[in-house]
Amino acid sequence: MALVTLQETTLAHGRGRHRHVVLDSISLALQPGERVALLGRSGAGKSTLLEALRGELGNAAAWCPQGQGLVGALSVYHNVYMGRLERTSTWRNLRNLLRPEHHAWEAVAELCTLLGIGELLRRPVEQLSGGQRSRVAIARALYQARPHFLGDEPIASVDPHQGARLLRLITERHGMCLIALHQRELALTHFDRVIGIEQGRIALDEPTSDLTLEQLDALYRPWTPASPG
Amino acid sequence: MRSTVPGRPRPLADLLASNRLGRLNRVALGMIALTLILLPAADLSITVRDPWAELQRMTGGLLTPAFSQLSAPLEAIGLTVAFALWGVALGLLAGIPLTLLFHRSRLIRGLCAALRAVHELFWALLFLQVFGTSAITALAAIAVPFAGIFAKVFAEILNQLDPAPASALPRGTGRLSRFLYVEWPQARAQLLAYIRYRFECAMRSSLLLGFVGLPTLGFHLESAFRQGRYHEAGAELLIFYLLIAGLPWWGHRRLLWLLLPLSGWLLGPWPEIDPSLAWRFVSQDIWPPPLLAGDPAGLVQWWSRLPALGPAIGNTLLLALMGTAGTLLVALALWPLVCRHFNGPVRRWLGAGALIVLRSTPEFLFAFVLLLLTGPSMLPAWIALALHNGALIAFLVARQADELSPGLPGIRGLDLYCWELLPRIFPGLLALVCYRAEVIMRETAILGILGVATLGFQIDAAFAWLHFDTALLLLIITCLLNLAVDALSRRLRPERSLTAASCDSPGPPA
Numbered sequence: 001m002a003l004v005t006l007q008e009t010t011l012a013h014g015r016g017r018h019r020h021v022v023l024d025s026i027s028l029a030l031q032p033g034e035r036v037a038l039l040g041r042s043g044a045g046k047s048t049l050l051e052a053l054r055g056e057l058g059n060a061a062a063w064c065p066q067g068q069g070l071v072g073a074l075s076v077y078h079n080v081y082m083g084r085l086e087r088t089s090t091w092r093n094l095r096n097l098l099r100p101e102h103h104a105w106e107a108v109a110e111l112c113t114l115l116g117i118g119e120l121l122r123r124p125v126e127q128l129s130g131g132q133r134s135r136v137a138i139a140r141a142l143y144q145a146r147p148h149f150l151g152d153e154p155i156a157s158v159d160p161h162q163g164a165r166l167l168r169l170i171t172e173r174h175g176m177c178l179i180a181l182h183q184r185e186l187a188l189t190h191f192d193r194v195i196g197i198e199q200g201r202i203a204l205d206e207p208t209s210d211l212t213l214e215q216l217d218a219l220y221r222p223w224t225p226a227s228p229g
Numbered sequence: 230m231r232s233t234v235p236g237r238p239r240p241l242a243d244l245l246a247s248n249r250l251g252r253l254n255r256v257a258l259g260m261i262a263l264t265l266i267l268l269p270a271a272d273l274s275i276t277v278r279d280p281w282a283e284l285q286r287m288t289g290g291l292l293t294p295a296f297s298q299l300s301a302p303l304e305a306i307g308l309t310v311a312f313a314l315w316g317v318a319l320g321l322l323a324g325i326p327l328t329l330l331f332h333r334s335r336l337i338r339g340l341c342a343a344l345r346a347v348h349e350l351f352w353a354l355l356f357l358q359v360f361g362t363s364a365i366t367a368l369a370a371i372a373v374p375f376a377g378i379f380a381k382v383f384a385e386i387l388n389q390l391d392p393a394p395a396s397a398l399p400r401g402t403g404r405l406s407r408f409l410y411v412e413w414p415q416a417r418a419q420l421l422a423y424i425r426y427r428f429e430c431a432m433r434s435s436l437l438l439g440f441v442g443l444p445t446l447g448f449h450l451e452s453a454f455r456q457g458r459y460h461e462a463g464a465e466l467l468i469f470y471l472l473i474a475g476l477p478w479w480g481h482r483r484l485l486w487l488l489l490p491l492s493g494w495l496l497g498p499w500p501e502i503d504p505s506l507a508w509r510f511v512s513q514d515i516w517p518p519p520l521l522a523g524d525p526a527g528l529v530q531w532w533s534r535l536p537a538l539g540p541a542i543g544n545t546l547l548l549a550l551m552g553t554a555g556t557l558l559v560a561l562a563l564w565p566l567v568c569r570h571f572n573g574p575v576r577r578w579l580g581a582g583a584l585i586v587l588r589s590t591p592e593f594l595f596a597f598v599l600l601l602l603t604g605p606s607m608l609p610a611w612i613a614l615a616l617h618n619g620a621l622i623a624f625l626v627a628r629q630a631d632e633l634s635p636g637l638p639g640i641r642g643l644d645l646y647c648w649e650l651l652p653r654i655f656p657g658l659l660a661l662v663c664y665r666a667e668v669i670m671r672e673t674a675i676l677g678i679l680g681v682a683t684l685g686f687q688i689d690a691a692f693a694w695l696h697f698d699t700a701l702l703l704l705i706i707t708c709l710l711n712l713a714v715d716a717l718s719r720r721l722r723p724e725r726s727l728t729a730a731s732c733d734s735p736g737p738p739a
Contacts, residue, residue, distance in 0.1 A: 059400050069397030073414035082410050086401035093406045137397075144399060 290459020
């Protein structure tokens with residue numbers, strides 16, 4: 001039984017005259033427990049696909065968006081805390097903003113230590129480096145403690161060694177993981193399956209055991225877009 | 230499209246003909262032409278016998294303020310500040326929930342527009358009937374329209390934030406939690422700056438509340454002016470300007486925790502409200518009796534006994550049009566006074582001083598003073614509207630011009646004005662004038678309280694005669710007119726990414 005299925009679904013932005021089809025009539029099924037890497041050039045439609053799946057899975061999947069979507073003026077602790085904002089009352093959220101709650105602080109501190117940002121809990125996010133921010137965004141997604149995980153380039157701005165460690169942390173804690181990334185080597189070593197998107201369609205959908213690095217490179221070859229019409 | 234003759238340069242003709250500015254110029258020229266056509270219909274008479282002698286006496290008095298003649302300055306200052314401070318605080322208390330619902334409900338947007346469209350002084354006249362000359366009237370008169378204004382401007386500010394953090398939140402996050410964690414931290418500086426600007430507006434409103442009988446500085450100012458005690462009026466005006474100029478210091482965020490409770494203590498004694506009388510006012514007094522009795526024939530008769538609406542509405546619209554066109558011309562003429570391209574530092578400081586005084590004086594007070602010299606016609610109202618709003622816009626436009634650097638070397642004076650700077654700042658200037666049209670419309674209506682024949686005159690009269698049903702109808706008409714003018718100016722103004730917040734406020738202090 002598949003966890004989520006798309007059957008000849010067309011994903012588009014905008015309406016009417018401004019409608020722009022990103023992915024045309026795609027089909028795919030994701031199984032529970034599967035670790036899936038999503039590859040493709042920038043702008044190929046990875047984010048659109050992930051957004052659509054987020055809509056299907058709702059709060060069953062932790063969400064780590066592209067560009068992190070952190071609130072710069074708030075501390076690392078508060079940004080991570082936001083992962084569970086919907087589970088506590090507004091009143092408690094307000095109190096926690098003024099004075100961090102003991103339990104939540106402990107939980108967030110433990111998670112952040114694991115991710116190597118344990119020292120930065122009180123630091124406003126706007127003062128952090130790109131790599132540190134990525135880890136805050138991952139911490140926020142892990143703090144959500146959902147059965148599944150959807151990530152849009154969560155490890156884009158960390159080095160490959162760190163990236164491998166972070167991927168392990170993510171996949172250990174979730175059933176199905178669908179993660180967009182550009183590091184092809186990591187896709188082969190840390191995932192069960194690769195979905196490749198090219199020119200508005202799914203160009204590749206194979207178990208990693210059948211794939212080689214060259215096949216993945218093909219997804220990134222230059223192509224000339226058809227003239228819009 | 231006309232082609233320009235090569236050879237002799239004609240900057241203004243080119244400006245008018247150029248495609249980009251074509252629509253803007255049609256709006257501006259159309260407005261000025263319409264004003265000129267309708268001008269004969271406006272009552273611009275001077276009915277005071279010797280205005281120049283009075284002006285001389287007034288200027289003499291204002292320039293030699295006498296602080297010793299003030300009756301109770303500290304109490305009046307305290308109340309002016311207390312009303313403004315608590316009015317803004319209550320306005321925020323109501324405005325923030327409205328902000329959070331603003332984009333969800335058309336009903337809320339309509340409600341906010343209606344709250345904004347009625348001027349603080351009209352709200353005061355309405356609340357006076359129930360709460361008398363008490364702090365409740367003053368606070369409600371400021372807080373109610375401010376709630377609508379805060380809701381609209383805050384919603385616009387929040388709308389322009391980066392949407393990424395909000396969309397990263399888990400589904401089902403409460404609206405208030407989203408505001409606290411995502412929107413407030415991101416928009417904090419902008420929201421605080423706007424609240425600070427609104428506090429300055431509230432100080433002006435608080436002053437004006439004196440004109441309908443609340444014991445603020447305006448109350449003493451009005452009687453001093455009316456009785457010709459110009460030395461005392463000069464002292465009170467000076468105190469008011471100093472209060473406004475000193476706002477960044479005494480109104481500092483850190484002092485608020487001290488100011489709020491201290492000034493709150495001044496607000497008492499609280500009136501005793503008879504609930505049955507208040508209920509009677511709301512359920513009976515403000516409605517036409519035939520409507521409550523279900524008598525259609527009586528309603529027709531009631532309608533025929535109303536004061537003549539046509540001339541009042543016509544005068545209100547005409548004065549608003551004249552005020553807007555006048556604002557445009559004054560702004561065009563005054564901005565070079567404070568622009569670095571035309572002045573050295575000394576002249577710029579003098580210009581800035583003059584413009585700040587014009588800007589800090591509420592139109593209503595300005596019109597009141599001029600009216601003492603000319604008698605109740607549209608002339609003082611027109612001058613006051615044009616000078617106050619023109620000065621405000623001139624200031625903003627000059628800041629914009631300061632950032633430009635002329636491309637042609639050695640260009641100066643009128644050439645610099647026409648060729649280099651005006652074409653670049655004109656769209657912004659016109660956008661500001663269009664935004665301001667709504668404010669001018671609001672002010673136009675209340676100038677009637679001073680005796681100018683706009684809707685406010687009839688509203689004030691209806692309240693004086695205790696014809697609350699008539700007053701409410703006129704208030705609703707005023708409100709609808711204001712909404713219509715707002716919609717019109719929204720259509721005419723240049724489509725630029727100017728938010729109401731950025732042009733409604735005078736910006737960071739220069």
